[in-house]
Amino acid sequence: MALVELRNVSKIYHLGGEEIRALDNVSLDIEEGEFISIIGPSGSGKSTLMHILGCLDTPTSGTVKLDGIMIQDASPRELAAIRNRKIGFVFQFFNLLPKLNVLQNVELPMIYSGVPARERHRRAMAALEAVDMANRAKHRPSQLSGGQQQRAAIARALVNNPRIIFADEPTGNLDSHTGETILQLFRRLNAEGRTIVLVTHDPEIAAVTPRRIEIRDGRIAPKPDLRLAGLQTRQ
Amino acid sequence: MGPTLVAGLREIWAHKFRSLLTMLGIVLGVSSLVAMSALVTGMERGAKEALIAIGGLARIRIEPAELPAEQRHLADQAVGITLRDVEALEQNIPLVTLTSPEMRIPVTVSANGRTFRPWLCSGVRPAALEMFEHRIAHGRMFNEIDDELARNVCVIGTATRDELWGAPEDIGREIIPVGETLYINGVPFVIIGMFEHYESEQERREREFRQRQQPQPQAQTGPQRDRGWGRRPGGFAFRLKNSTIYLPLNTVWMRFRGLVATTGFGPPRLQATNVVPDRAEPVLSSLEVKLASIEDLPETLQQMRNVLMVTHRGIEDFQFRTQEEWAEQIETFVRNARISGGLIAGISLLVGGIGIMNIMLASISERVREIGIRKSVGASDGDIFVQILAESVVISVLGGFLGMGAALGLVRLVSQLSPTGNEPIVTPLALGVAFGFSVVVGILAGLYPAVKAARLNPIEALRYE
Ligand SMILES: Nc1ncnc2c1ncn2[C@@H]1O[C@H](COP(=O)(O)OP(=O)(O)OP(=O)(O)O)[C@@H](O)[C@H]1O
Ligand SMILES: [Mg+2]
Numbered sequence: 060m061a062l063v064e065l066r067n068v069s070k071i072y073h074l075g076g077e078e079i080r081a082l083d084n085v086s087l088d089i090e091e092g093e094f095i096s097i098i099g100p101s102g103s104g105k106s107t108l109m110h111i112l113g114c115l116d117t118p119t120s121g122t123v124k125l126d127g128i129m130i131q132d133a134s135p136r137e138l139a140a141i142r143n144r145k146i147g148f149v150f151q152f153f154n155l156l157p158k159l160n161v162l163q164n165v166e167l168p169m170i171y172s173g174v175p176a177r178e179r180h181r182r183a184m185a186a187l188e189a190v191d192m193a194n195r196a197k198h199r200p201s202q203l204s205g206g207q208q209q210r211a212a213i214a215r216a217l218v219n220n221p222r223i224i225f226a227d228e229p230t231g232n233l234d235s236h237t238g239e240t241i242l243q244l245f246r247r248l249n250a251e252g253r254t255i256v257l258v259t260h261d262p263e264i265a266a267v268t269p270r271r272i273e274i275r276d277g278r279i280a281p282k283p284d285l286r287l288a289g290l291q292t293r294q
Numbered sequence: 295m296g297p298t299l300v301a302g303l304r305e306i307w308a309h310k311f312r313s314l315l316t317m318l319g320i321v322l323g324v325s326s327l328v329a330m331s332a333l334v335t336g337m338e339r340g341a342k343e344a345l346i347a348i349g350g351l352a353r354i355r356i357e358p359a360e361l362p363a364e365q366r367h368l369a370d371q372a373v374g375i376t377l378r379d380v381e382a383l384e385q386n387i388p389l390v391t392l393t394s395p396e397m398r399i400p401v402t403v404s405a406n407g408r409t410f411r412p413w414l415c416s417g418v419r420p421a422a423l424e425m426f427e428h429r430i431a432h433g434r435m436f437n438e439i440d441d442e443l444a445r446n447v448c449v450i451g452t453a454t455r456d457e458l459w460g461a462p463e464d465i466g467r468e469i470i471p472v473g474e475t476l477y478i479n480g481v482p483f484v485i486i487g488m489f490e491h492y493e494s495e496q497e498r499r500e501r502e503f504r505q506r507q508q509p510q511p512q513a514q515t516g517p518q519r520d521r522g523w524g525r526r527p528g529g530f531a532f533r534l535k536n537s538t539i540y541l542p543l544n545t546v547w548m549r550f551r552g553l554v555a556t557t558g559f560g561p562p563r564l565q566a567t568n569v570v571p572d573r574a575e576p577v578l579s580s581l582e583v584k585l586a587s588i589e590d591l592p593e594t595l596q597q598m599r600n601v602l603m604v605t606h607r608g609i610e611d612f613q614f615r616t617q618e619e620w621a622e623q624i625e626t627f628v629r630n631a632r633i634s635g636g637l638i639a640g641i642s643l644l645v646g647g648i649g650i651m652n653i654m655l656a657s658i659s660e661r662v663r664e665i666g667i668r669k670s671v672g673a674s675d676g677d678i679f680v681q682i683l684a685e686s687v688v689i690s691v692l693g694g695f696l697g698m699g700a701a702l703g704l705v706r707l708v709s710q711l712s713p714t715g716n717e718p719i720v721t722p723l724a725l726g727v728a729f730g731f732s733v734v735v736g737i738l739a740g741l742y743p744a745v746k747a748a749r750l751n752p753i754e755a756l757r758y759e
Contacts, residue, residue, distance in 0.1 A: 139674035
C-alpha cells in the first residue's frame with residue numbers, strides 16, 4: 060500500500076459562473092521514502108495539488124488516502140491532527156511567526172500536539188541541530204537570512220517526525236546558491252528515509268529528484284517535458 | 295491551555311499601550327461597580343445602625359390623632375391615651391413584651407449659670423430605659439419608688455451635661471454631674487444618673503480622629519465645632535438621643551400636668567379641647583409598645599386597635615406609628631442607589647466589552663496570516679477559538695483587577711478625605727461579582743472574533759498579505 064493514494068481527484072472553482080478546473084481527475088501514488096518533484100507552468104494546479112495532499116484543502120471529487128486514512132471523510136479536527144502529526148509543510152515565503160524566535164517557531168507544532176515544555180525544547184533543539192540552525196535558536200525570523208529562515212521552517216516541518224514533507228517552491232524566494240543548500244538539505248533528509256514532495260519551477264532542481272511529475276492544466280502530463288528531457292541528457 | 299494562555303499574555307504584552315486603553319472601559323466599569331457598592335453598603339450600615347439605636351422595628355408608638363371625620367362631633371368625649379390603655383394592652387396582647395408610657399413637656403433647664411432647651415424631656419417609667427435602649431453610664435435610673443413618691447429626680451443625656459457644664463472635648467476633662475441640682479422650668483431636680491454618650495460608628499471615629507489631631511483643646515474663641523442636628527440621618531438619631539432628660543412619670547404629672555403635650559409629636563400646641571388644666575386622669579403624650587416579634591405586624595396592630603377602641607369607648611383618637619417607614623426608606627434608597635450604580639457600571643462594562651471586541655477584531659485581521667500558519671502546522675479551529683477567546687478574557691480580567699485596585703484606592707481615598715462620613719465597605723461579594731462580570735464581558739466580547747478567527751480558511755489565510 061502506497062503512503063499516499065490519490066484517485067480521480069478534481070478541484071473545481073467557480074468564478075462568476077465560469078468553472079475553473081484547478082485539478083482535473085488526477086490519480087497519483089506516493090510510496091514511502093520517495094523524493095518527488097512536481098513541475099509545471101504557472102497556474103497549472105501544483106499548489107492546489109499540494110494543498111489537497113497536505114490536508115489544507117479538500118477535493119471537489121475523488122478520494123485521497125494518506126497513511127491509510129481517507130482524507131475526504133475526515134472532520135476538520137481530524138484534518139488538523141493529521142496536519143500536525145503526519146505532515147510537514149514548507150512554504151515559499153517561509154511562514155515563520157515574526158513575533159516568536161526560531162526556537163518557539165519550531166516548538167509550535169508540538170504545542171498543538173500537547174508535548175510537555177521540556178520535551179518540546181529538547182526536540183526543537185534536535186530539529187534545529189539537524190538543519191544546522193541550533194546557534195540561531197534565540198533569533199527572531201527578521202534577524203535571519205532567507206536561507207536560514209527556510210532552514211528554520213524545515214526544522215519546524217520535521218519536528219513532529221511526520222510521514223511526509225510537502226515543500227511548495229521552497230527555493231523560489233532564494234538565490235540559486237542558497238537554493239542549492241536547501242536542496243542538499245532535502246536530499247540528505249531523503250537519504251535518511253524521509254518522504255518528500257517538492258514543487259518547483261526550476262528544471263535543474265527537478266532534474267536531481269528521482270521521480271518527476273509534470274502538471275499541465277490540472278492534469279498529470281503523460282510523459283516528461285522535452286525541454287526537461289534535454290536537460291536530463293545533458294546532465 | 296497553558297501555552298495558549300501564555301500566547302495570549304504575550305500578545306497583550308506586545309501591545310501594552312493598546313491593551314491598556316482597551317482595558318479602560320472594564321477598569322471604569324468594575325471600579326464604579328465596586329466603589330458604588332462600597333459606598334451604598336457603608337450608608338446602609340450607617341442607616342441601620344441608627345434604626346437600631348432608636349429601638350428597632352419592634353417598637354410601636356401609639357400617639358394621639360385627629361378624629362376621623364365621622365367622629366368629629368365626639369371630640370369633647372375623647373379621653374386621650376391613658377394608663378388604662380397600658381394595662382389593657384399588657385393584659386390582652388400577648389405579643390406585647392414592654393410598654394412605656396410617656397408624658398412630654400417643653401422645658402428649659404438651668405444649672406451652673408447656664409440654660410438649655412433639651413430636645414426631649416419626658417416623664418417615663420423605668421421601662422423607658424429598655425424601650426429606647428438607653429444605657430446608664432453614671433449613677434442610676436430612677437426606680438418605681440421614685441416614681442410612686444413623685445420624687446424630684448432626673449436622668450440626663452450627655453448633651454445636657456455638655457451644654458450646662460461643658461463637653462469633655464472642649465474643657466479637656468469629663469464632668470459627671472450626678473448629684474448636682476438641675477432646675478427644670480424653675481423646679482429643682484437632683485440628677486441621679488447620666489446616660490452614656492451615644493454616637494454612630496462614624497461619629498466615634500470622628501471623635502477619635504479629632505482627639506488624635508488635637509490632643510489639647512483649642513482656643514474657645516474660634517467657631518464652635520459643628521453641633522448642628524440633621525447633617526446625616528444617622529447622626530441625627532444619636533444627637534436626639536443624647537439630648538434626652540427623663541423624669542419619673544408621676545413627678546411630671548404632679549408638677550407639670552398643664553404642660554403635657556397630647557397632640558402627637560412636635561412642639562406642643564395648647565389647644566383648648568386637648569389640654570384641660572386639671573384633668574382627673576393622667577393623659578399621656580404617647581405610649582410606646584415593644585413586640586416580641588414583628589412577624590405578623592398587621593394582625594397585631596389590628597388586635598391592638600380593637601383593644602384600644604374598647605378603652606377609648608369607640609372613639610379613634612389614637613394612631614400607631616411604626617419604624618417601618620424608615621426601614622422602607624432605607625431600603626428604597628439602597629435599592630435606588632444600587633440600581634443607578636449598577637446602571638453606570640453596566641454601561642461602562644458594555645462599552646468596555648465593545649472596546650475589547652473591536653480591538654480583537656482588529657487584532658485578528660492583523661493576524662490572518664499568523665492564524666493560517668498556526669492552522670497549517672496543526673492548530674484546530676478549537677485551538678484558534680480558545681486562543682482568541684483567552685486573549686479577550688485575559689484583557690478583560692486584567693482590566694477587572696485594575697478596576698478592583700482602583701476601587702480599593704478610591705474607597706481608601708474617600709474614607710481618608712472624609713474620615714467622618716459613612717465609611718465605604720468593600721464586600722467580598724462585590725469583588726466576586728466584579729470579577730465574574732469581567733470574565734463574562736471578556737467571554738462575550740471575544741466570542742464573535744474568536745469564531746471569526748477559527749473559521750478562517752487556512753489556504754486563504756496563508757495567501758493573505
Ligand atoms: N480560491 C480560488 N478561486 C478560484 N480559482 C482558484 C483559486 N485558487 C486557485 N485557483 C485557480 O486554480 C488554478 C491553479 O492554481 P494554483 O495556485 O494551483 O497554480 P500553481 O500551479 O501553483 O501556479 P504557480 O506556479 O503560479 O504557483 C489557477 O488557474 C488559479 O487561478
Ligand atoms: Mg503555486
